[in-house]
Amino acid sequence: MAAQRTISREGIEVFRFGPVATVLIPLLALFLQASLPLRFSTLNIFDLPLLVVIFFSVARRSPMAGTLTGCIIGLAKDSLTYAHQPIGLFGISDSIVGYIASSIGVKIDVENPGSRLLMTFCFYLLSRGIYQVLRNMAKQPIDFNWGHELGAALVNAVLAVGLFMVLDRYKQRG
Amino acid sequence: MENFFTRYRNETVLFGVVFIQVILLAVQVRVPQPALGSVTAAVQPSQPGPRLIRVWATGLISPFQKLTVHSGEGIRGIWRNYVDLIHVRQQNIEMKQEIDHLRLEKIRLQQDAEQGQRLQALLGFKEQFLDQTVAAQVIGTSGTDLSRVIYVDRGTRDGVQPGMAVITPDGIVGKVSRADKTTSQVLLITDPMSGAGVLLERLRLNGVLKGTQSGYPEVLDVMADEKVQVGDTIVTTGGDRVFPKGLSVGTVTSVFPDRERDPFLAIRVKPTVNLGRLEEVLIVTKVLEQQVVTDANGAERAADILAQRLPSAKKKTADEVAKQTAAAEAAPGGETPAMNAEPKAVPQVATPTTRPPAVPDKYSPPDAKKSAGNMAETPAKKSEAPAVSENKKNNASAGDASTKKQVTPPKETPH
Structure with a gap:
């Protein structure tokens, strides 16, 4: 398994980001996510922090970094939710998404817009699925409208294609 | 063992991160004992106080949000106040006309309110009114539709505390769920975790808004089996001790049987406040509850209130008094204490205008006995009685006995 991984790593490009981009891009995503729905309430369908997690994880191609990125951004999302809602629900789901995104980034071509669309669509649904399971585990079940979630996943996937193209400019070859 | 961790480093990190967060979740969440009559067994974190991570996150994001919102307000203000002033003159004329209408409306409503207060005083109602509110600017949201909360730019420094109601002039918005020093989190009424005691106005039915x-x-x-209709308005009851009563909540948009709770209805409501576009809100920091008081006269009879409200009814009452006077003074010169008593002279005591007893007994007051005795007097005095009685009334009200006595026309004598 380790040998396979080494071979994969040798065959693909690994990117890194400057410290400013590493800090400011997630912060900006959180800020926009918390501010934009004030004026346009329908925009809360987007999950910008999750898209940032996916982007960083896929680009770095390091499962450990992806896990930690997902954990930190997820916990930040958690901390903006209702005060009596336990912290860690988004943290766990985004950690898992970050890990899987990094692992997939090692194995398949994730620079293609088509694969980015499909990948983000699936990761969004995975994130919501994990969140739902965790809410049930925490005895705080919520009624998911899966039709709505599928639509949201598609919208986020389309946004991700454009967003990732913008964020590609901040990549540095590792 | 070292080889194992090196080999599965990524998986170990993932497991460790998830495990720590699961433990944190387990620490935060506790399952409460199911209480009788509870709608749902809501699960609350064991520590209701604000967590440090929330304070950090809010502290990190909110300055930028405040800056954005306030600078946006400034730019909009400059545009509205100095640039976009087309049609202002026409609007001014229309608004002046509207003010005139509203003034008339205000007088009518004031009278209604006074009457309502008096009636409430009669029934011993307690009045609730907003004593202090703090205006706040909405600066952010949770960013997800899985948790419907907003953030406002007022906190404990401004007197905001968790549990306070948040409203706008249009209706209720939610309640403060967390208050930091300079910001507060507000749980909207649309969030599944929120609840409020409400009343369907038309049917006077109580319910719980979730x-x-x-x-x-x-x-x-x-x-x-209740006849709830689409379009029925809903207001707060005040029973939840969060929202003052009588505030607008919304209108019914659909009614259907609640599948989970069979004999009950699920009534979908459209909030009167557009919660998707909130800019400014009011936080109710103090609600006063006090017994309704009317004026110095204290308790009044319902008949007096009706008489004040309807001038014609008042007149009729006066005529009735005069008729009673005439009828009671069957005997000439008969002046019973009740007839002489002007109602306004003794407002605290509800003095009945009854006839004096024909046959005084031991319970009759001395004056009644005296007047009863007068009833047996000659018929000549009988014709003078109404005029004298009327004069006495005028004396009591105008305080000019001599003049009134002389000008009393005989034709005004009630028959």
Whole structure:
């Protein structure tokens, strides 16, 4: 398994980001996510922090970094939710998404817009699925409208294609 | 062992991160003992106080949000106040006309309010009114439709505390769920975790307003046989000790049987406040509850209130008094204490205008006995009685006995 991984790593490009981009891009995503729905309430369908997690994880191609990125951004999302809602629900789901995104980034071509669309669509649904399971585990079940979630996943996937193209400019070859 | 961790480093990190967060979740969440009559067994974190991570996150984001919102307000203000002033003159004329209408309306409503207060005083109602509110600017949201909260730029420094009601002039918005020093988190009424005591105004039915994941709150605890209609208005009851009573909540948009709770209805509500575009809100920091008091006269009879409200009814009452006077003074010169008593002279005591007893007994007051004795006097005095009685009334009210006595026309004598 380790040998396979080494071979994969040798065959693909690994990117890194400057410290400013590493800090400011997630912060900006959180800020926009918390501010934009004030004026346009329908925009809360987007999950910008999750898209940032996916982007960083896929680009770095390091499962450990992806896990930690997902954990930190997820916990930040958690901390903006209702005060009596336990912290860690988004943290766990985004950690898992970050890990899987990094692992997939090692194995398949994730620079293609088509694969980015499909990948983000699936990761969004995975994130919501994990969140739902965790809410049930925490005895705080919520009624998911899966039709709505599928639509949201598609919208986020389309946004991700454009967003990732913008964020590609901040990549540095590792 | 070292080889194992090196080999599965990524998986170990993932497991460790998830495990720590699961433990944190387990620490935060506790399952409460199911209480009798509870609608749902809501699970609350064991520590209701604000967590440090929330304070950090809010502290990190909110300065930028405040800056954005306030600078946006400034730019909009400059545009509105100095640039976009087309049609202002026409609007001014229309608004002046509207003010005139509103003044008339205000007088009418004031009279209604006074009457309402007096009636409430009669029934011993307690009045609730907003004593202190703090205006706040909405600066942010949770960013997800899985948790419908907003952030405002007022906190404990401004007197805001968790549990306070948040409203706008249009209706209720939610309640403060967390208050930091300079910001507060408000749980909207559309969030599944929120609840409020409400009343269907037309039917006077109480219910519980609960948020749903769809964003449209529902009224629960209304029996299926109630005739709830689309368009019915809903107001707060004040029974939840959060929202003052009588505030607008919303209108009914659909009514359907609650599948989970069979004999009850699920009533979907459209909030009167557009919660998707909130800019400014009011936080109710103090609600006064006090007994309704009217004026110095204290308790009044319902008949007096009606008489004040309806001038014609008042006149009739006066005529009735005069008729009673005439009838009671069957005997000439008969002046009973009740007839002489002007109602306004003794407002605290509800003095009945009764006839004096024909046959005084031991319970009759001395004056009654005297007047009863007068009833047996000659018929000549009988014709003078009404005029004298009327004069006495005028004396009491105008305080000019001699003049009034002389000008009293005989034709005004009631028959």
